Amino acid sequence: MSSENTAPAKTAPARSGIDLLKTVEYGGCSAKLSPTELAGILSQLNFPSHPDLLVDISTHDDAGVYKINDETALIFTTDFFPPVCSDTVEFGEIAAANALSDVFAMGGDAVMALNLMMYSTKELPVEGFAEILKGGYNKVAECGALVVGGHTIEDHPPKFGLAVVGTVHPDKIVSNSDARPGDKLILTKPLGIGALIAGQREQLATPEAYRAAVEQMKLLNKTGAEIMRKYNTRCATDVTGFGLLGHAREIANGSDMTLSIDSAALPLLEQAYELYDDGCIPGAAFRNMQYIGEDARFREGMDYNIKMMTCDAQTSGGLLICAPAEAANDMLAELLASGKHPQAAIIGEVLPREDVALIIG
Amino acid sequence: MQDSQQVCHSLDARGCPCPQPLIKTRRLWKTLNPGDRFEVIMDNDIACSNLITFLTDQGADPQTSQDGNEFVVSAVRTGEATQNGPDICPLPTSSQPVAEVTPVPEVQPEQAGNYVVVLKSDRMGQGDDDLGSILAKAYVNTLKELDNKPAAIIMYNGGVKLATVNSGADETLKLLEAEGVDVIVCGACVEFFELKGKLAAGRISNMYEIAERMAAAGHVVNP
Numbered sequence: 001m002s003s004e005n006t007a008p009a010k011t012a013p014a015r016s017g018i019d020l021l022k023t024v025e026y027g028g029c030s031a032k033l034s035p036t037e038l039a040g041i042l043s044q045l046n047f048p049s050h051p052d053l054l055v056d057i058s059t060h061d062d063a064g065v066y067k068i069n070d071e072t073a074l075i076f077t078t079d080f081f082p083p084v085c086s087d088t089v090e091f092g093e094i095a096a097a098n099a100l101s102d103v104f105a106m107g108g109d110a111v112m113a114l115n116l117m118m119y120s121t122k123e124l125p126v127e128g129f130a131e132i133l134k135g136g137y138n139k140v141a142e143c144g145a146l147v148v149g150g151h152t153i154e155d156h157p158p159k160f161g162l163a164v165v166g167t168v169h170p171d172k173i174v175s176n177s178d179a180r181p182g183d184k185l186i187l188t189k190p191l192g193i194g195a196l197i198a199g200q201r202e203q204l205a206t207p208e209a210y211r212a213a214v215e216q217m218k219l220l221n222k223t224g225a226e227i228m229r230k231y232n233t234r235c236a237t238d239v240t241g242f243g244l245l246g247h248a249r250e251i252a253n254g255s256d257m258t259l260s261i262d263s264a265a266l267p268l269l270e271q272a273y274e275l276y277d278d279g280c281i282p283g284a285a286f287r288n289m290q291y292i293g294e295d296a297r298f299r300e301g302m303d304y305n306i307k308m309m310t311c312d313a314q315t316s317g318g319l320l321i322c323a324p325a326e327a328a329n330d331m332l333a334e335l336l337a338s339g340k341h342p343q344a345a346i347i348g349e350v351l352p353r354e355d356v357a358l359i360i361g
Numbered sequence: 362m363q364d365s366q367q368v369c370h371s372l373d374a375r376g377c378p379c380p381q382p383l384i385k386t387r388r389l390w391k392t393l394n395p396g397d398r399f400e401v402i403m404d405n406d407i408a409c410s411n412l413i414t415f416l417t418d419q420g421a422d423p424q425t426s427q428d429g430n431e432f433v434v435s436a437v438r439t440g441e442a443t444q445n446g447p448d449i450c451p452l453p454t455s456s457q458p459v460a461e462v463t464p465v466p467e468v469q470p471e472q473a474g475n476y477v478v479v480l481k482s483d484r485m486g487q488g489d490d491d492l493g494s495i496l497a498k499a500y501v502n503t504l505k506e507l508d509n510k511p512a513a514i515i516m517y518n519g520g521v522k523l524a525t526v527n528s529g530a531d532e533t534l535k536l537l538e539a540e541g542v543d544v545i546v547c548g549a550c551v552e553f554f555e556l557k558g559k560l561a562a563g564r565i566s567n568m569y570e571i572a573e574r575m576a577a578a579g580h581v582v583n584p
Binding site: 198273 | 575
């Protein structure tokens with residue numbers, strides 16, 4: 001319609017005028033410690049076990065779960081990162097949606113959250129600080145939880161995230177290590193977030209495609225989790241920085257199963273494929289692919305871009321649900337009908353353990 | 362370089378952060394003929410390692426040499442030609458320090474027929490649906506004027522309505538079909554909208570073919 005209508009949406013940003021992407025190192029291939037390196041470090045530490053610690057670090061699950069009594073277990077998790085978009089409020093929303101996601105992936109309800117903030121008012125206007133917090137608050141409030149405080153350190157570029165406490169019934173924990181043969185794999189959000197973030201940096205992404213990616217990142221996994229719980233799902237995880245295969249492997253190894261993924265069924269964000277085809281493949285995808293190593297077997301001659309897309313790092317990605325076979329179609333229909341997950345899809349199934357963790361056909 | 366085979370194309374990606382060297386290389390790749398030897402100079406070690414991974418995956422046999430902070434990766438273009446490759450030899454030298462911006466060949470207009478148009482709605486763009494509907498028809502009707510016509514037009518979801526009788530785009534789609542453009546209509550979508558018997562152009566196909574065609578396309582245009 002008229003340009004008055006479209007202009008505010010396009011320049012959407014920054015009440016304070018801050019463009020957060022300008023604060024992060026241009027084209028940085030790595031904001032995150034490499035998974036290979038992290039695994040090496042963690043393996044040297046001894047993590048204590050406890051009879052009430054129901055889910056610990058050993059299965060690389062999304063959060064720790066501690067049983068309080070027969071009715072209630074606490075879910076405890078955190079995540080934070082540097083800006084992934086320009087707008088301050090949206091960055092807060094994305095970081096919060098991402099941190100809250102771990103609680104949903106475990107089948108729980110978020111109860112309260114602490115802000116983790118690194119921000120330098122010497123480098124950036126103080127308004128930006130408030131805007132990021134506002135975004136975080138929006139998402140915590142959206143899932144009915146409370147922000148109860150936080151901690152800030154002077155640092156630049158900014159980083160933001162949450163520590164979150166949730167609850168779950170001890171018998172209804174959705175772990176990442178209880179996949180069973182025949183389960184169908186449902187992915188609730190399209191892949192390609194990493195492609196679109198890089199594409200935006202390289203000015204290759206169309207405004208529409210990038211906007212769609214931002215909206216996906218802001219979308220809570222709450223509705224998806226409610227639907228999976230309704231159908232008595234035992235096993236799921238959320239797909240984030242290690243990409244689809246990285247998180248799928250945790251399920252496969254944790255459950256001693258093999259996950260078979262149909263590459264033709266993978267939902268992709270608009271323009272994600274084209275960006276990869278143009279060489280706009282973020283370093284994280286290569287790192288994730290290297291980390292997967294021999295644990296995945298790809299169909300001979302598989303399209304290179306799709307293959308790499310299975311390792312595209314997601315920020316606030318969707319749930320990867322191991323849906324009991326008899327419930328999978330209903331669950332998918334409900335996800336689609338929710339209006340929040342129009343690209344949810346069945347992308348494969350769980351097989352008895354074969355020689356590799358992942359088979360991508 | 363010291364290779365006996367002549368390096369035909371050289372790409373200077375010094376000063377380019379990741380993933381720009383890969384973007385430049387893939388653009389160059391698409392302009393080369395199978396068997397062409399090329400080299401990429403860069404000073405970013407992560408980008409270099411990712412490029413080597415990419416080239417190894419393509420069977421392009423990358424060879425790397427390092428001089429201080431600079432890496433030179435040379436390789437051979439493999440696989441099928443993605444287009445009628447221009448037989449130009451743009452940068453025969455690598456010794457001149459070139460400015461950041463490297464003259465990578467832009468997308469060549471002669472990539473005719475190497476793209477696929479995907480119509481996923483009977484409207485084009487967002488803002489106003491009536492306008493979007495007019496634009497979508499205008500887009501299809503403009504396609505027949507282009508010298509560089511798509512290899513295929515794929516329609517799914519609301520896009521299939523454009524292929525129905527009296528859609529305003531149906532005549533053009535028929536014409537394009539007659540000219541050899543593969544007009545593909547998603548069968549499930551036709552059923553969903555109950556448009557069976559109302560199609561003026563296009564052939565019904567399934568998601569497998571649609572996925573394959575999009576994957577195999579040089580690039581996909583989403584108007």
